[in-house]
Amino acid sequence: MRRRELAEPVPAQGVPRPSRAPQPARPLGTVRLIGGLYKRSKLQVPDRLGLRPTPDRVRETLFNWLGQDLRGLRCLDAFAGTGALGLEAASRGATAVCLLERDPALVQALRAHVQRLSAAQVQVQQADALAWMRSAAPGAWDVVFLDPPFAATAEAVQAALSAARPLLPAGGLIYLEAPLPWSEAMLQPLGLQVQRHGRAGQVHYHLLGLV
Template identity: 40%
Template sequence: MSKNKSASGQVRIISGQWRSRKLPIHDLEGLRPTTDRVRETLFNWLASDIRGARVLDCFAGSGALSLEALSRYASYARICELQSNAAKQLKQNLQTLKCDNADVISGDSLALLKQGLNDDKGFDIVFVDPPFRKGLANTTMALLAEHNWLNENALIYLETESDLTQIAIPNHWVELKQKNAGQVTYRLFQYQLDE
């Protein structure tokens, strides 16, 4: 889906403290940064929740989502990326931005999620934008639910290929929004515990 990738190998931050900054990204196989239009819609959805939020980016790729969240004053981001070149570029981009409230984890997101939290601080916003057609979306959602990664009322963003129709939504996840953009479907859920 090369039309979603900027030809120059850059990602642009839309708003916040780093508004309009362009940062380099590696041209890696399967990397398809969330388009500006989709990101703009997503962050309109998150506008009242992003400041001060703890963010988990499960399949960071270019880092477009977590960098946008940090630009809009999220308090912390844990950024997971399997491909070591992309993870290295993410660390460099955070240094360029002089951002010290984020950690880049180079490795398999599913293995990380299986470990569970090593402290008692869960996450308020989670981005799940896995490589398409690899069967990762449902497994990721299940691991987030099973291993207590989510704070109460956490928001979960899920971006998948539009032809993925079998979505296994965990208990206590309520769908708030859903939109389509070309070959992409994106949804926003909230983790709501029963009263």
């Protein structure tokens, strides 16, 4: 994978787990791609309780971290939902993108998006993300996007990180969204480290690399 210049990492600080994860205000029905070939394309998304698309400004920050040109990179969007992360990667030139989603209505919407955008490099699979990642070939994906359901427990997020890590080659990256920050102490046993961390409202977002 091509290495990208990164500024000094901002480590996430651990905080006690809340008794109950905050819920998003409401589901959204439209997502807009913000850069690349499909810039300004709108994705109509079925309303689903708890479906929380990554905000535009967070996606903009993420793809500034990754670099605007993703040519040559293979990207896995493991909890695709709206497809915003994976399709944004495809829009910016990712060579291969796989969207995993288990909700049939969302899978249907994702396939419609791919067809409308003529995004031949994007594959949609109806699958349980954890089971799929655990059976996937090691080192097959340069970037793995993990945006699990917002109410996911710390244990569920840890399981997703553990399943995703073997999929990365040297220099590979994981993008993680979670209701709490993940600190170096939490990530080190998983063989991961924080390269970037930010916060937008109740969402903490991280770019993680291999130790």
